[in-house]
Amino acid sequence: MNRKFFVSLLSIILLAMLPLVFTACGDDDEENVAPQEQENKDDKTDNPDDPENQDTPEVKDVIVEVDEEGKANDGHHFTKIDASNFYIDDIKYTASQGNLIVTGYDQAYFNGEANIITTLKYDGRTMNVTEISADAFKNCTVLTSIAIPNSVTKIGGYAFAGCSGLTSINIPNSVTSIGSGAFSGCTGLTSINIPNSVTSIGSYAFSGCTGLTSINIPNSVTSIGSYAFSGCSGLTSINIPNSVTSIGSNAFQYCSKLSSIVVDCSTLGSWFSGLTSIREVTIGSNVTSIGSSAFENCTGLTSINIPNSVTNIGDYAFSGCSSLTSVTIPNSVTEIGRRAFSGCTGLTSVTIPSSVTSIGSHAFSGCSSLTSINIPNSVTSIGSSAFSGCSGLTSINIPNSVTSISSSAFSVCTGLTSINIPNSVTSIGEAAFAYCSGLTSITIPNSVTKIGDNAFTGCTGLTSINIPNSVTSIGSYAFNGCSSLTSVTIPNSVTSIGDKAFYNCRGLTSVSIGNSVTSIGSNAFSGCSGLTSINIPNSVTSIGSSAFSGCSGLTSVTIPSSVTSIGSHAFSGCSGLTKAEFASVESLCKISFGDYYANPLYYAHHLYINGEEIKDLVIPNSVTNIGDYAFFGCSGLTSITIPNSVTSIDDNAFDYYSGLTDIYCYATTPPSVYTNIFSNSNISSATLHVPAASVDTYKSTYPWSGFGSIVAIE
Numbered sequence: 149m150n151r152k153f154f155v156s157l158l159s160i161i162l163l164a165m166l167p168l169v170f171t172a173c174g175d176d177d178e179e180n181v182a183p184q185e186q187e188n189k190d191d192k193t194d195n196p197d198d199p200e201n202q203d204t205p206e207v208k209d210v211i212v213e214v215d216e217e218g219k220a221n222d223g224h225h226f227t228k229i230d231a232s233n234f235y236i237d238d239i240k241y242t243a244s245q246g247n248l249i250v251t252g253y254d255q256a257y258f259n260g261e262a263n264i265i266t267t268l269k270y271d272g273r274t275m276n277v278t279e280i281s282a283d284a285f286k287n288c289t290v291l292t293s294i295a296i297p298n299s300v301t302k303i304g305g306y307a308f309a310g311c312s313g314l315t316s317i318n319i320p321n322s323v324t325s326i327g328s329g330a331f332s333g334c335t336g337l338t339s340i341n342i343p344n345s346v347t348s349i350g351s352y353a354f355s356g357c358t359g360l361t362s363i364n365i366p367n368s369v370t371s372i373g374s375y376a377f378s379g380c381s382g383l384t385s386i387n388i389p390n391s392v393t394s395i396g397s398n399a400f401q402y403c404s405k406l407s408s409i410v411v412d413c414s415t416l417g418s419w420f421s422g423l424t425s426i427r428e429v430t431i432g433s434n435v436t437s438i439g440s441s442a443f444e445n446c447t448g449l450t451s452i453n454i455p456n457s458v459t460n461i462g463d464y465a466f467s468g469c470s471s472l473t474s475v476t477i478p479n480s481v482t483e484i485g486r487r488a489f490s491g492c493t494g495l496t497s498v499t500i501p502s503s504v505t506s507i508g509s510h511a512f513s514g515c516s517s518l519t520s521i522n523i524p525n526s527v528t529s530i531g532s533s534a535f536s537g538c539s540g541l542t543s544i545n546i547p548n549s550v551t552s553i554s555s556s557a558f559s560v561c562t563g564l565t566s567i568n569i570p571n572s573v574t575s576i577g578e579a580a581f582a583y584c585s586g587l588t589s590i591t592i593p594n595s596v597t598k599i600g601d602n603a604f605t606g607c608t609g610l611t612s613i614n615i616p617n618s619v620t621s622i623g624s625y626a627f628n629g630c631s632s633l634t635s636v637t638i639p640n641s642v643t644s645i646g647d648k649a650f651y652n653c654r655g656l657t658s659v660s661i662g663n664s665v666t667s668i669g670s671n672a673f674s675g676c677s678g679l680t681s682i683n684i685p686n687s688v689t690s691i692g693s694s695a696f697s698g699c700s701g702l703t704s705v706t707i708p709s710s711v712t713s714i715g716s717h718a719f720s721g722c723s724g725l726t727k728a729e730f731a732s733v734e735s736l737c738k739i740s741f742g743d744y745y746a747n748p749l750y751y752a753h754h755l756y757i758n759g760e761e762i763k764d765l766v767i768p769n770s771v772t773n774i775g776d777y778a779f780f781g782c783s784g785l786t787s788i789t790i791p792n793s794v795t796s797i798d799d800n801a802f803d804y805y806s807g808l809t810d811i812y813c814y815a816t817t818p819p820s821v822y823t824n825i826f827s828n829s830n831i832s833s834a835t836l837h838v839p840a841a842s843v844d845t846y847k848s849t850y851p852w853s854g855f856g857s858i859v860a861i862e
Contacts, residue, residue, distance in 0.1 A: 516540055542564060
């Protein structure tokens with residue numbers, strides 16, 4: 149039967165019976181009260197202990213009995229939809245496994261209060277209401293109050309979501325879980341009592357309840373879901389009991405008025421991250437770990453007391469807490485996580501206890517107000533960028549327990565003027581002291597074997613450096629831009645000088661390179677305009693590209709016989725270079741120059757062999773090939789003798805010979821050459837001397853044919 153038709157029919161019947169009702173009931177007001185109403189009236193007393201007279205009244209059991217004709221007792225309206233679904237007083241119930249679940253309401257008739265029954269007796273069945281299903285009253289804006297009986301154990305997801313007219317609700321002690329989004333968007337809700345029976349509060353359970361000012365979470369709760377109280381902009385304080393073992397991410401996101409927190413569960417997660425309103429946090433003695441991002445970006449937090457129960461401070465735990473001025477880490481803590489206090493720009497002092505063994509990467513990076521730090525002897529490792537950007541730090545004492553200084557550990561500590569590196573340290577990591585512009589001197593102990601890439605790059609105030617015999621390698625950019633550095637001695641223990649190791653050290657006037665160095669990296673001394681001389685030891689086999697480019701003050705250079713390759717632009721811009729000396733002509737011939745700028749002769753113009761300037765060059769019989777740019781720019785030469793052993797001459801080998809008058813080539817067959825080996829050389833006015841039998845061959849072979857005259861060797 150259609151429910152609306154049934155209601156209309158019932159109204160007609162009641163109107164027809166109205167005179168009979170008046171006759172039967174008489175005029176006695178007390179007797180005219182409906183049985184259920186009379187029962188309710190009788191129950192109302194002035195007893196203060198009565199649950200109905202308390203702030204969180206207990207909901208009385210409501211038992212509805214339906215007879216064979218479908219009529220309910222006590223004035224309740226019952227409508228059967230099908231064998232499992234019913235309407236009772238405009239609220240929909242569904243039978244399931246012997247129980248009833250509240251599954252919805254009649255949108256056409258429902259308005260105001262929702263009184264949920266406890267038990268339905270119908271069709272030989274007795275069914276208790278145990279659950280309010282997901283979405284049951286979702287977006288029911290006309291709902292103002294609801295009475296939930298003690299038989300209910302579960303409130304489903306989004307059951308009351310968007311019920312903006314709901315101002316208060318009593319959750320009975322029978323409920324064990326509050327589903328995801330159960331009360332989300334209930335903007336009119338100002339208070340709620342969560343009973344001790346509840347063990348879990350689902351994700352988004354109270355999100356967007358902007359009218360909620362306080363909430364009491366009982367000791368029974370073990371988990372609070374993600375975003376559970378997100379957007380509760382009226383919430384000012386919260387107490388989280390020690391029973392809680394997990395809180396989902398962003399549980400209190402956008403709680404813009406939340407200024408006070410009491411928390412005492414074992415592990416703190418990223419629950420309060422980004423809450424700028426938090427001023428005070430009380431951490432209970434049950435807390436053993438402050439988890440990752442626990443208070444990240446809580447910019448209003450001014451102080452924190454970490455109890456002795458805490459053993460670990462997680463990654464990003466207090467990162468970005470810009471108002472935090474001081475922190476004392478208790479003796480119980482053994483590890484300070486990655487970026488734990490990074491960006492705490494207001495932090496002026498930190499006490500690190502002797503229990504701490506490691507300081508994580510970026511742990512205090514960007515703490516620009518930090519003026520001093522004491523690192524205890526228990527610390528064995530300082531993480532990468534641990535104190536990077538601590539511009540207020542003026543001095544640092546590194547204990548003997550530390551064995552390595554990680555990359556960028558103290559980079560951009562612009563106020564740092566001195567530092568003590570203990571004998572326990574074996575390596576200085578990449579950019580460890582990069583851009584410490586206030587650092588004037590540093591002593592590297594004998595224990596250090598490696599100076600990492602960029603270790604002291606940008607230390608513009610550094611005037612001297614002592615590199616001990618223990619160091620075997622100097623990394624790329626190690627002293628890049630140390631413009632105040634005037635001299636450096638590289639010990640015999642060093643085997644390689646990295647790319648740009650001393651790049652733009654403009655104040656550097658002298659460099660001593662040890663006998664163990666085998667390679668000089670690209671741009672190693674590029675831009676060292678104050679450098680006037682350089683000693684390259686016999687151990688060096690390669691000089692990298694642009695290794696000495698821009699060394700405009702360099703006046704002479706000696707290339708040992710061990711060198712087999714010189715990279716492009718190795719001596720580019722060495723405008724003051726007047727003397728280039730080689731151990732032998734043979735060693736010069738075998739060098740592979742990257743381009744003409746690599747050859748020091750490009751600037752010196754004069755060739756020196758063992759201290760003697762050579763004008764008449766005789767290439768020995770042991771040479772079979774003359775390398776790229778081998779004699780490029782050697783304008784001081786007037787004659788060259790090429791033996792019969794030479795079979796090939798590489799690119800630009802004899803370019804820019806303005807003073808050349810004679811070449812003697814004893815090869816019967818013209819050596820194979822690139823077409824431009826005599827480019828910009830005045831060969832049209834020079835004489836080529838070749839074997840008599842080969843004169844005609846040379847005359848017909850380019851570029852030899854370009855000589856002014858080709859004659860037989862006498």
